[in-house]
Amino acid sequence: MKKSRWEKFKDGCKKVGEWCKEHWKELVIGAICIVIGAVLTVLTGGSFLAALGIGFKAAAMAGFISGGISxxxxxxVSIFSGDSFKTILEKGLRSFVDGFASGFMWGGIFAGGAQTISAILKFSRSGTLIFGGEQLQLFKPNNFSSKTLGKIKIWPPNGLNNLNSGGTLFKTRKNFQIGF
Structure with a gap:
């Protein structure tokens, strides 16, 4: 007996629900990291919705890339195992959605982490937090300087007028630095 469109739709919804039940932790971890990064972005004068949108876009892209690799x-593996075409399609779909969940989680962790580090760097060079549109100056920016270990400067602040988000984590000489 053939299934009606409604029964097929219900079966599809049930499968989506089962997938969400299996992967909700990965999705929530990624989303929480993105929201934390967006909140910290707001505290340093950035836009919550822009940071949230960029974070979710990055996590979704990581999810699609991870799903594609999976x-x-x-x-x-399925082709070399001699699986039937139907089995190959089923395994391919399953591996895509599983890979997507994992990629979304890691994409969210890295996007939220990058936003968090960017907010910390911005705060470290401005000394200002923003609450409800009011600026709270916690320290004067000229009091902040990087730490030096030999020839390595750790956390050298960018200029206060630098409009680029992020900053430098550490640098050696003029040619080599790692930052956001």
């Missing part, structure tokens, strides 16, 4: 590896 599909490719699954397809290769």
């Amino acid at each position: 599909v490719m590896s699954s397809l290769i």
